[in-house]
Amino acid sequence: MLNEPERELVIKARKGDAMAFGVLAQKYGPRVYGAVLLMVRNPQDAEDIVQEAFLKALRNIGKFRQEASFGTWLQRIAYNLAYDLLRKRREIPGSDLLLLKTPIDPGTPDTLDRLELMQALAVLSPEMRAVVVLRHGEDLSIQEIADVLKIPTGTVKSRLYNGYRRLRDELTRLREEQK
Amino acid sequence: MKSHLDFMKLNEYLDKQLNKDEIEVVRAHLENCERCQRELVQITNFREALTKHLDEVLKEVSPESGWPERLMRRYARSRQRTKQSRWAWAANPRYRQAIALGAVALLLVVLYLPLEKRVPSQQQDQVERFVNPESFPSPEKELRLFGLDQRSEPDLEMVQPDQVKVFSSDDPAEVERVLEALQKANLRPVRRGKEVLVDRINQTEAEAVIRKITKQGGSG
Numbered sequence: 001m002l003n004e005p006e007r008e009l010v011i012k013a014r015k016g017d018a019m020a021f022g023v024l025a026q027k028y029g030p031r032v033y034g035a036v037l038l039m040v041r042n043p044q045d046a047e048d049i050v051q052e053a054f055l056k057a058l059r060n061i062g063k064f065r066q067e068a069s070f071g072t073w074l075q076r077i078a079y080n081l082a083y084d085l086l087r088k089r090r091e092i093p094g095s096d097l098l099l100l101k102t103p104i105d106p107g108t109p110d111t112l113d114r115l116e117l118m119q120a121l122a123v124l125s126p127e128m129r130a131v132v133v134l135r136h137g138e139d140l141s142i143q144e145i146a147d148v149l150k151i152p153t154g155t156v157k158s159r160l161y162n163g164y165r166r167l168r169d170e171l172t173r174l175r176e177e178q179k
Numbered sequence: 180m181k182s183h184l185d186f187m188k189l190n191e192y193l194d195k196q197l198n199k200d201e202i203e204v205v206r207a208h209l210e211n212c213e214r215c216q217r218e219l220v221q222i223t224n225f226r227e228a229l230t231k232h233l234d235e236v237l238k239e240v241s242p243e244s245g246w247p248e249r250l251m252r253r254y255a256r257s258r259q260r261t262k263q264s265r266w267a268w269a270a271n272p273r274y275r276q277a278i279a280l281g282a283v284a285l286l287l288v289v290l291y292l293p294l295e296k297r298v299p300s301q302q303q304d305q306v307e308r309f310v311n312p313e314s315f316p317s318p319e320k321e322l323r324l325f326g327l328d329q330r331s332e333p334d335l336e337m338v339q340p341d342q343v344k345v346f347s348s349d350d351p352a353e354v355e356r357v358l359e360a361l362q363k364a365n366l367r368p369v370r371r372g373k374e375v376l377v378d379r380i381n382q383t384e385a386e387a388v389i390r391k392i393t394k395q396g397g398s399g
Contacts, residue, residue: 018251019382025247033246034237047242051250056259070385137233138225140193161190175303 006070014058025054028071032078038121038133039082049085076148079134083149086126103106120170128163133158184208184215247319345385346375360392361385 012020031049037046057074121129134140134148142160146153184192184205192205193196209215344369346357357375363369366381366388379387 013254014192016255019255021251029247029250030240031237033239033242037240038233038236043243047246047249050242051253054250055254058254109287114236117232118228118236118394127269132229133233136230137237139234140196143198148212157187157191157194157196161187164190164222164225164229165186167229 002124010058011068024070028074028082029054031071032075035075035133035137036078036082038077038137039084039126039130041122045085046082049078049081052081062160075138079130079138079148080150083127083130086130089126116171116174117167118166123170124166126162128166131159132163132167135160183212184218186218186222189215189219193223194220226398340355341379342369342376343379343382344371344374345374345377345382346389349373357389358390360388 009024011022012022028101030054033046033050036049037043040046040049053074056077057070121132124132131145134145135142140148142153142156145151145156145160156175186198188205192202197205236389240288345361346354348354348357351373354370354373354375358370361375361377364384366377366385368385369376375389
């Protein structure tokens with residue numbers, strides 16, 4: 001539900017209030033940017049998508065059903081734009097974890113190493129990666145992913161579970177390489 | 180022991196994507212199958228680790244500095260473009276034609292409206308004329324009232340305020356001759372006693388006709 005202070009911010013931002021716009025951008029931008037970056041794997045594309053999503057969200061706020069926050073509305077638009085880009089652009093899979101500006105600690109004492117995970121994610125097809133990022137990065141349900149990406153739930157499930165399988169295979173391969 | 184549960188089925192079980200009967204089947208199998216139990220635990224751990232790492236990555240990743248400002252500038256530009264494009268269609272020749280046609284149509288409507296109002300009153304007059312003929316002047320008199328009766332003799336009583344005297348004579352034959360000449364010249368003369376009057380607009384022309392015939396008369 002769009003609460004009152006948020007509604008006010010949105011109305012002000014629509015009218016061109018830089019302060020209100022800045023608050024919304026700081027509040028929701030980074031998280032959406034992160035998920036989009038994991039999906040499209042290019043910082044410039046990710047920033048363009050988030051910008052476009054903000055513009056669309058503010059322009060079309062009248063269509064917003066107010067069942068969720070502005071952030072959720074923004075996420076939906078951004079992920080949809082990212083997914084559209086992925087479908088249009090057939091990319092060559094490869095390791096591009098250097099996109100991440102923050103250093104990744106390779107010694108995380110976990111069953112799943114983050115560095116390895118980022119490498120494994122890069123191997124997934126764009127469609128699979130999008131679904132995995134939305135399910136585990138953004139904690140969306142299968143039905144919500146289907147709604148955002150406008151694909152059947154069956155397709156979401158097959159991409160997600162095949163994505164797990166490919167990730168596991170890739171992680172196994174990477175660990176064997178290290179040995 | 181039936182065949183083991185597949186990877187998809189176990190994930191669907193975790194995602195609550197199975198119906199009641201399917202859930203029962205999976206639970207019954209898991210109770211008796213260590214291999215599928217291990218697989219389920221591995222999948223669960225893997226998924227939890229995936230969520231944990233991706234969540235951390237998303238918290239750490241942020242756009243390069245200054246991006247809200249860049250976003251704001253872009254939004255301001257897009258608003259400006261929207262405002263400009265709001266009237267950009269008017270520059271299109273097709274729309275210009277449509278606007279011109281619309282203006283003409285509007286003008287016609289405005290001009291037509293008083294006519295519309297007049298028609299019912301005319302119809303009402305016709306009804307009234309039929310019911311109470313005395314209250315209306317005869318059609319001939321009506322025409323004369325408005326100076327439209329070209330066939331009728333000039334009415335001595337009907338002198339309009341914008342008429343001027345162009346001829347005067349004690350000789351009735353002379354007055355008659357001038358009157359006739361002006362009528363022939365279509366100058367709509369009016370006789371008032373020994374005077375002849377015409378509309379102010381026809382004064383010069385009437386005087387020229389009168390000069391001509393009086394000279395002819397004088398020379399003849």
